[in-house]
Amino acid sequence: MANTFLAAQGINVGKSLCEHDMTDTARDIMTKAKTTGCQILLPSDVVVAREFKAGADNETVAANACPEDAMILDAGPATVTAMCKIMLASKTLIWNGPMGAFELPPFNAATNAAAKQAAALTKSGDLISVAGGGDTVAALNQAGVAEDFSYISTAGGAFLEWMEGKTLPGVAALTQ
Numbered sequence: 001m002a003n004t005f006l007a008a009q010g011i012n013v014g015k016s017l018c019e020h021d022m023t024d025t026a027r028d029i030m031t032k033a034k035t036t037g038c039q040i041l042l043p044s045d046v047v048v049a050r051e052f053k054a055g056a057d058n059e060t061v062a063a064n065a066c067p068e069d070a071m072i073l074d075a076g077p078a079t080v081t082a083m084c085k086i087m088l089a090s091k092t093l094i095w096n097g098p099m100g101a102f103e104l105p106p107f108n109a110a111t112n113a114a115a116k117q118a119a120a121l122t123k124s125g126d127l128i129s130v131a132g133g134g135d136t137v138a139a140l141n142q143a144g145v146a147e148d149f150s151y152i153s154t155a156g157g158a159f160l161e162w163m164e165g166k167t168l169p170g171v172a173a174l175t176q
Contacts, residue, residue: 004023006042006072015068015069016070016073042063043072044082045079047110050067052071052073053104058073058106063076063079074100074110074111083099084113084114087118088126091126091127092128097135098139102138112143115143119149127150128150129148130150130151132154132163136152
């Protein structure tokens, strides 16, 4: 998702997964966020590689410096530091989706670091952490911190719709 938001700002994302057809929507979201005082934290640095495989040669570059022949596969360390700093100042975290290709080391580093920070803050009573979605649950399990989150939902898209306040068809059917 971050790649789409970066592309919406005119940033080259090389061969990265990106929904170029959604850049207008991303720009609309960024405009609405700005007018309501909502901060969207996008990567300031990224980990790129030319192959999508575990252990691939990689480098960390500024988010606006992805080589044309490379893919963004993880958030970089400066981005993780910024994310963790925001968590320290937060009371609640809603997490959906990993920060990178968490299935392939070393592209799991950002997700693991952020997950461990959220888990530590939750265990200390400083953060309520709610996570949802299949990839999210898999990433938190891989990081070894799923049990430390306040609540985990495997519902994915339904989880996000519920968070938006939408009526879920399965729940509506139960009320009839």
